[in-house]
Amino acid sequence: MRTLSSSEKRTIRFGVIVLSVYFLFTFGQKGWRFIQKGRQDYRVLAGEATKVRAGLRPYKDKILLSKKMMETFHMDPAKLSRSSVVADASAAILKAATAGGVALGPIRETGSRQSGRELTSMQLDCTGPISSVLAFLHKFESIGFPIILDSIQLTPEPSRPGTLKLHLGLVILDFEQWKGEIPNA
Amino acid sequence: MNWLSGLNGGSLYAEIRPRSLRILHGGETLVIPIERQPTGRLTDASKHAAIQGLSTLLKKKNWQPRARIYCAIEARGVSLRRLSLPASANGDLERVLRLQIESEFPLSPESLAWGYSRIEPGKHASPERGSAAKHDGKNDFMVVALKRELLDEYTSIFAGARVTPIFTIAALARSQVCPRASKTYAVLDVGRSQSELISFIDGNLDSLRVLPWGGETITRAIEQKLSVSAEQAENLKLQCQDSMPNGEVGQKLHEAIRDSLVTLAKSLTANWSGETLYLTGRGSRYPEMPERLAELIPGLLRCERLEPAGEGPTAALLGLKNSTESDRPLSIVLRRRDARGGDLRAGSSPSASNWLAVGKSEIREIAAQPALMKWARLAILLGVCIIVFPYAQAFLLKPFLAKKLARIRAESGRLAVIDRELTFLQYLKNAQPPYLDALTVLANAAPPGTRFDSLTLNRRGELALKGNIGNAQQVVDFRTKLIKSAFFSSVTVEEQTPSPDRQRMTVRILAQCKPAGARPPVKVEPLPPGFTPGGPGMPFPGMMPGGPMAVFPGSGMPPSGPTPPPSGPVIRGPEGASRAATRSFQTRYGLPEGLNPAEAPKPAVEETPKPGQ
Secondary structure, three states: OOOOOHHHHHHHHHHHHHHHHHHHHHHHHHHHHHHHHHHHHHHHHHHHHHHHHHHHHHHHHHHHHHHHHHHHHOOOHHHOOOOOHHHHHHHHHHHHHHHHOOEEEEEEEEOOOOOOOEEEEEEEEEEEEHHHHHHHHHHHHHOOOOEEEEEEEEEEOOOOOOEEEEEEEEEEEOOHHHHOOOOOO | OOHHHHHOOOEEEEEEOOOEEEEEEOOEEEEEEOOEOOOOOEOHHHHHHHHHHHHHHHOOOOOOOOEEEEEEEOOOOOEEEEEEEEHHHHHHHHHHHHHHHHHHOOOOHHHEEEEEEEOOOOOOOOOOOOOOOOHHHEEEEEEEEEEHHHHHHHHHHHHHOOEEEEEEEHHHHHHHHOOOOOOEEEEEEEOOOOEEEEEEEOOEEEEEEEEOOOHHHHHHHHHHHHOOOHHHHHHHHHHHHHOOOOHHHHHHHHHHHHHHHHHHHHHHHHHOOOOEEEEEOHHHOOOOHHHHHHHHOOOOOEEEEOOOOOOOOOHHHHHHHHHHHOOOOOOOOEEOOOOOOOOOOOOOOOOHHHHHHHHHHHHHHHHHOHHHHHHHHHHHHHHHHHHHHHHHHHHHHHHHHHHHHHHHHHOHHHHHHHHHHHHHHHHHHHHOOOHHHHHHHHHHHOOOOOEEEEEEEEOOOEEEEEEEEOOHHHHHHHHHHHHHOOOEEEEEEEEEEEOOOOOOEEEEEEEEEOOOOOOOOOOEOOOOOOOOOOOOOOOOOOOOOOOOOOOOOOOOOOOOOOOOOOOOOEEOOHHHHHHHHHHHHHHHHOOOOOOOOOOOOOOOOEEOOOOOO
16 A cells, blocks of 8 residues: 555545544534433433422321321221221120120111211110229220210219219221322312 | 742752752752763763752652752853844744744754744844844844753753753853843853853843863963972962962962963953953952953953852852842743743743643643653543533433332322321321310319219210209309310300209209310329228218219229329320320229220320429
């Protein structure tokens, strides 16, 4: 191959520089736009991530609160079954009464109101010593079922000194009713 | 000194003489003897000794910036040319000068170290020189050049000692210490074997000559005149510098020196004619030398010695120092092709091109030092990382972030479950009426001897009770206490009827509990003083009254064991109110301790300790 003269080398060098500048200008712009677009997309994504993070922040407290209340009520709402919760709650009430030394009287159960959040309402009578009756009342909080005491009536038991007669109206909540709700709506 | 000089790590001054290297650093002068080969090049041992001497003097660490050393070199091998350039060449002066140098000098500009100074127009008084500056639209320049390889040798020494040299001509540096009283003057530096004569006309460099006359010429003249050995002649010459011996020897010495000065004067006359001659160098220490020369050189009005008689920095070193510290910079700096820019004036204001040149030379200097190059590479890498990181982050982390966001969005249903469960539990908690708290408040407010026949409380917080209270005043007190408890928003005594025997009041009371959150925490009041748990049983209605108090008729309980009296007021929060109610009933009526400790939640009881405990 022939040795290139200095002027030819200079021409080639000049051509290479011109071509480089041309390609740099042409494809550089496209490349730069592509890079900028990628960065812009990432910024948008990062903004969304920040928003999501901000939205998730209160859930830490919410979870702690839920956990605490579940421990207080001895109940996990997710495990409540609509079909068996009434029966299970009745059994738990009976068990609590028996264990607490309270004699249960008749238990009347009425159907639920469709518009309400209650699954059913119950009325029951019981008698027992004052301590047992109060302990029985106290146990409803941690009985493990969504029971709300609707009303209580305390009267003395004339025939048995030292005992109280307790007439109790209670409702069992239907967790399914909350499933349709939009949270924080 | 400006900040740039501080950045450059200080300045040194050096004079390179044929047999020694003299360095001025601060107030300290270092003389390093050097040996040359027959070709005039330095021996390796001399180079090594010079590097060692300089390094020891500077004591610089590798990471410290290089110091500048201003070097004055001897005039041997230096050529001067006066060049006239068109005034239009000012825009690209260096390039035009290069072309001129290429035509005027036997070597190419790349092989030369060269510098130039503009001959100031209108100041040249010499008519034969023709006031050349800027006549015919031309500018005159004085170009000084020497073989680049001569400087390369010195440069390698200074590079070894980690200093950056800036070269100029020693004769030019000496002129910096001259008073410049006359228009035409010259500086003669008398060395051991040769003398350097530099002349100026109107402050412009005119000529530079190396004269073959030095201290050894006087020594040889004494040796011949007195017929003594060279060593004795040298001693006699040195003796003459202090005081001239008397007698015949003195006379002969005087003649010998005069003869040699005549030779010098002839040589000077042949090369220069001017008004003032300044003498420097060790060879000019002969006290009568200025006077003799003034006599011998025609037209010479003034001849004086510049350097002090004792040891100290030479005129060249002083001139270099003056030029960097004053506003009289040396007009000529010898530049090699790869030499760093800048002039000898430390406080000179750098122009853009000067900055560029300084920048270039700094880069070259960094590239030449592995330690600095390592740091420079790291700095460049860091800079590239800083620039690239935002873009790289976008491309590298975007897929991960998108995936993570998609996963979070997919699991957002769990958040709804959490919300639902929490809402449900909160509803359950808020919907629970405060039965036991209400009972506690009633128990705290009831006066002794009260009997309740019935008590009804519903989910809406409506409380209805019916019972017997001792008298009307106790009814009023009971009602007042209920209101003061702040637990009820309203308390209504619907009916109060005295019993047939007028001993008791039958009352019917309605009360409305405040909503959750508006109710205060319920606390259990201490038992009345003197109350003994397990006292007489509670009577039923119609039974014999007795005991401190009855809540419900027939609720008297047999004592199940001694219950320690409460030690003080018990404070509890709302969440522990149910247990507080139980304890209240317990402590008042001697109920057994604990209802069902295994199942009941642990109350948040904070008992006030007894005094002394």
